[in-house]
Structures are given as C-alpha cells and as structure tokens.
Amino acid sequence: MPMSATALEDDLRDAFPEAVIEIQDLAGDGDHYKARIVSAAFAGLPRVRQHQLVYAALKGKMGGELHALALETSVPVAGS
Amino acid sequence: MTDPAAPTSADQFIAKIIADHAVVLFMKGVPDQPRCGFSAVTVQILDHLGVEFVGVDVLQDDNLRNGIKTFSDWPTIPQLYVKGEFIGGSDIVREMFQSGELKAFMSGHGVLEA
Numbered sequence: 001m002p003m004s005a006t007a008l009e010d011d012l013r014d015a016f017p018e019a020v021i022e023i024q025d026l027a028g029d030g031d032h033y034k035a036r037i038v039s040a041a042f043a044g045l046p047r048v049r050q051h052q053l054v055y056a057a058l059k060g061k062m063g064g065e066l067h068a069l070a071l072e073t074s075v076p077v078a079g080s
Numbered sequence: 081m082t083d084p085a086a087p088t089s090a091d092q093f094i095a096k097i098i099a100d101h102a103v104v105l106f107m108k109g110v111p112d113q114p115r116c117g118f119s120a121v122t123v124q125i126l127d128h129l130g131v132e133f134v135g136v137d138v139l140q141d142d143n144l145r146n147g148i149k150t151f152s153d154w155p156t157i158p159q160l161y162v163k164g165e166f167i168g169g170s171d172i173v174r175e176m177f178q179s180g181e182l183k184a185f186m187s188g189h190g191v192l193e194a
Binding site: 047048051052055060062063068070071072 | 118149153154155156166167168169171172175176
C-alpha cells in the first residue's frame with residue numbers, strides 16, 4: 001500500500017516543525033523511502049529513541065501503509 | 081498452529097530467548113537464507129564482524145511477528161538484541177557498523193574477541 005512522499009512529509013512536518021526534512025523515493029514506487037531528518041528534538045537521545053519518535057509521528061503507518069523507510073536522524077550542528 | 085488468544089506467550093518467548101542468548105536477531109527467514117533485504121544486510125554485518133548470534137525467523141509465527149513489534153515498540157524487522165538490550169533495526173546496525181561503533185560495542189559487551 002503506497003503512500004505519497006507529500007503525505008509522508010506532512011506527517012513528519014507536524015511532529016518536527018523546525019526540522020530539516022529530506023525525502024527520497026528510493027524505488028519510485030511510493031513504498032520505499034529514505035528520510036533524512038535533522039531536528040533539535042533528537043538531542044541527547046540514543047538512535048533507537050530518535051527513530052521511535054519518527055515512527056510515532058507516522059502514527060502506525062510504518063509497517064502498514066509504509067513498507068520501507070530508511071531513516072537517518074541527526075541533531076543540527078551548532079552554528080548552522 | 082498459533083493461538084491468537086494467547087498474546088502473552090510471544091512476550092514470554094521473546095523475553096526468554098533474549099535472556100538465554102547474548103546476541104539475538106529477529107529476522108525474516110533464517111541466517112543462511114534471509115527472506116528480506118534488510119534482514120540479509122544485518123546478517124552480513126554480524127557475520128562480517130564474526131559475532132555469533134541466534135537468528136529467530138518471525139515468519140514462522142504471526143504471534144511472534146506482531147509480538148516483537150510491541151515488545152520493543154519498533155514497527156519493523158529485523159531487530160537486534162545484545163545482552164537483552166534492543167540495539168535497533170537495520171539502519172541503526174548499518175550506521176553503527178560503518179562508524180566502527182558496532183565493533184566496539186560488541187567487544188565492550190564481550191560478544192566479540194577484541
């Protein structure tokens with residue numbers, strides 16, 4: 001069950017309003033995405049917690065509507 | 081046969097297997113024959129490092145397949161556990177491997193000879 005990149009970005013934007021979000025459709029099928037999210041919300045959190053925040057933002061779509069989402073999460077570098 | 085009325089049996093199974101084995105990978109397929117690209121990559125990384133691990137095929141049991149997602153609050157497979165602790169899925173394992181962090185982590189936990 002594919003999901004549009006826009007819908008994916010909207011969900012992420014709701015949860016991480018100040019973040020830098022880049023979405024790549026890896027296979028061109030609306031089902032395999034890569035998302036790079038740079039947000040201060042991840043500061044001090046282990047990667048598992050960072051990804052769990054992202055999955056929570058997708059409200060259960062991950063593993064359902066969304067088959068594959070490669071995640072790259074990071075915290076903004078000071079001064080940038 | 082799986083019994084959908086016994087949701088806690090999966091939790092008990094998961095808790096026991098991650099307590100009994102130092103490194104456990106919940107995956108699709110078996111280590112010699114992964115049935116998903118993400119599981120395959122994770123197996124390759126563990127093999128490359130020379131980490132001994134137990135692979136658990138979640139495709140054999142729907143209770144387990146769903147149970148592991150609830151257990152770790154993590155929606156996807158594979159899932160790697162070391163000494164009972166959830167480490168992450170394939171993205172995190174790959175990132176940790178590429179940065180050298182995974183090898184150090186495994187050595188630090190005594191599951192890899194330094």
